[in-house]
Amino acid sequence: MSEDVAFLGLGVMGGPMAGHLAAAGHRVTVYNRTATKAQAWLSRCGGAAAATPAEAARSARFVFSCVGGDDDLRAVTVGQDGAFPAMQPGAVFVDHTTTSAEVAREVAEQARSNGLGFLDAPIAGGEPGALQGALSIMVGGDAGAFEQAAPLLKVYGRSVLHMGPVGTGQLTKMVNQICATGIIASLAEGLSFAERAGLDGDKVIELISNGSAASWQVGNRAKPMLQRDFSAGGAVGLLHKDLGICLEEAARTGTSLPVVELVRSYYETFVDRGEGKLDAACLIDLFNGKSGGAG
Numbered sequence: 001m002s003e004d005v006a007f008l009g010l011g012v013m014g015g016p017m018a019g020h021l022a023a024a025g026h027r028v029t030v031y032n033r034t035a036t037k038a039q040a041w042l043s044r045c046g047g048a049a050a051a052t053p054a055e056a057a058r059s060a061r062f063v064f065s066c067v068g069g070d071d072d073l074r075a076v077t078v079g080q081d082g083a084f085p086a087m088q089p090g091a092v093f094v095d096h097t098t099t100s101a102e103v104a105r106e107v108a109e110q111a112r113s114n115g116l117g118f119l120d121a122p123i124a125g126g127e128p129g130a131l132q133g134a135l136s137i138m139v140g141g142d143a144g145a146f147e148q149a150a151p152l153l154k155v156y157g158r159s160v161l162h163m164g165p166v167g168t169g170q171l172t173k174m175v176n177q178i179c180a181t182g183i184i185a186s187l188a189e190g191l192s193f194a195e196r197a198g199l200d201g202d203k204v205i206e207l208i209s210n211g212s213a214a215s216w217q218v219g220n221r222a223k224p225m226l227q228r229d230f231s232a233g234g235a236v237g238l239l240h241k242d243l244g245i246c247l248e249e250a251a252r253t254g255t256s257l258p259v260v261e262l263v264r265s266y267y268e269t270f271v272d273r274g275e276g277k278l279d280a281a282c283l284i285d286l287f288n289g290k291s292g293g294a295g
Contacts, residue, residue, distance in 0.1 A: 002026055003152065006060040008053050008076045008083065009033075009097075010041050012233035013123060014066030016130040017096070019045045020156040021064075031056040031076075052081035062152055063087060066096040066123075069241055070103040078110050089115035092145050094153070096137075098122045098177075098238075100245050101167035104140065108166040117145030120166055121153065122173035124180070127233035128220060134158040138176075140169035174246045178260055181239055181280070183217045185263045188283035191225050195288070201226040221281050228285070230278040237276025240267035 002025045007018035010032040018041065022028045028047040032038040038049040050056035053076040057063045063083050065076055073095055077084050083093065093111055095104070095118070104120035111118035119141035129135040137157040139146055146162045153160045163172050190213075194204045205222045208214065224232060243264040250257045266286055270278060 003062055004060050005029070005152065006031065006050070006053075006056040006063040006083070008056060008063065008065040009067040009072075010037050011066065012127050013096070013130045014064075015041055016127075016133075017064070017066065017123075017135075017156045018047075020133045021152065022047050024155045026152070026155075029056045029060065053077075053083040054081045054086035057083035057091075058086045058088075060087070061091050062149060063091065063093045064096060065093070068238075069097065070099045073097050073099055073103060073107060077107050084110060084114045084116060087114065087116055090117075092117035092119065092149050094119045094121050094149050096121055096123050098173055098242050098245070099170055101170040101174075101249060104167050104170050108141065117142060117148070118166065119145055119149060120169040121149075122169055123157075124173065124176045125158075126220065129158075130156070130233075136176075137161070138163050138169045138172035140164060140166045140171075142166075170245075171249070174242075174249055177239070177242045178246055178257065180217065181243060181263045182259045183215055184221060184234075184280045185259075185266060185283055187215075187217055187222060188225060188281070189287055191222065192284050192287035195226075221279075224279065225281045225284040230282040232279040232281065234280045235277050236267045236270045236280050236282060239280055240264060240271050240276065243267070 004027045005021055006029045008031045010030055018028055018030055022045040029050050030038050030041055031050045031053050042049055067073055067076055076082055093116055108118040119139050121137050121139040123135045123137050125135040133156040135157045136159040137153050139162050163169055194201055209218050243260050246260055266283055
């Protein structure tokens with residue numbers, strides 16, 4: 001059935017996800033902090049744009065968000081002109097932002113006080129997954145709210161799993177980021193080694209793609225690394241933020257994350273240079289002793 005939905009945040013991930021909802025026949029109203037980006041989305045996908053989160057959410061049964069972090073989520077939900085006060089009782093808010101588990105629980109409590117459902121539903125799969133509608137979505141929150149939202153999540157999610165109560169979606173995303181960023185760093189290190197050793201990089205990639213080192217990261221980031229194409233959407237600035245969240249949670253649970261600490265220090269080098277928008281493939285230049293930049 002066609003639903004009235006709102007989508008808040010039309011970045012590298014949110015724009016394609018909202019587009020899939022529109023293509024599936026849902027009536028989509030979008031909001032983006034930069035209005036020109038919302039207008040560009042309308043020219044591609046149709047639908048309607050709103051000037052505030054509240055305006056976008058007013059008649060929506062489901063409201064989705066994909067914004068920058070904890071403070072951005074607070075802003076679009078309970079900040080000035082936020083969505084929660086405008087939403088109808090019984091509506092469900094689905095947040096795809098990577099945030100702390102703590103803020104997910106905080107915002108969920110505010111949703112409950114407004115008579116709303118809330119799901120923390122961070123995503124994995126990168127820009128290719130968003131474009132192809134093949135994301136992995138890890139969901140925390142009330143099981144009833146999940147059952148209501150699941151058909152819409154499956155429009156752009158290849159794997160959609162309910163992990164447990166509010167916060168478990170974000171905790172699962174932390175596991176993903178811990179694993180993925182470690183693999184990215186080792187891939188950059190390996191390909192840097194291959195270059196210095198005079199190996200044919202394309203042949204190396206072909207072989208490791210079919211061996212014990214095979215992974216999503218090899219399939220999607222290895223060639224961009226060799227080509228010095230750092231334009232994809234896995235920005236080191238966002239990954240630096242994500243790993244900071246992982247380390248904060250680890251401190252609360254007494255967990256040691258030495259690899260995360262090391263990899264985050266690599267990303268910090270690019271953030272400090274003002275190169276936080278480069279894709280994580282740029283790590284190969286760090287190991288080669290070069291500055292970042294698209295090739």
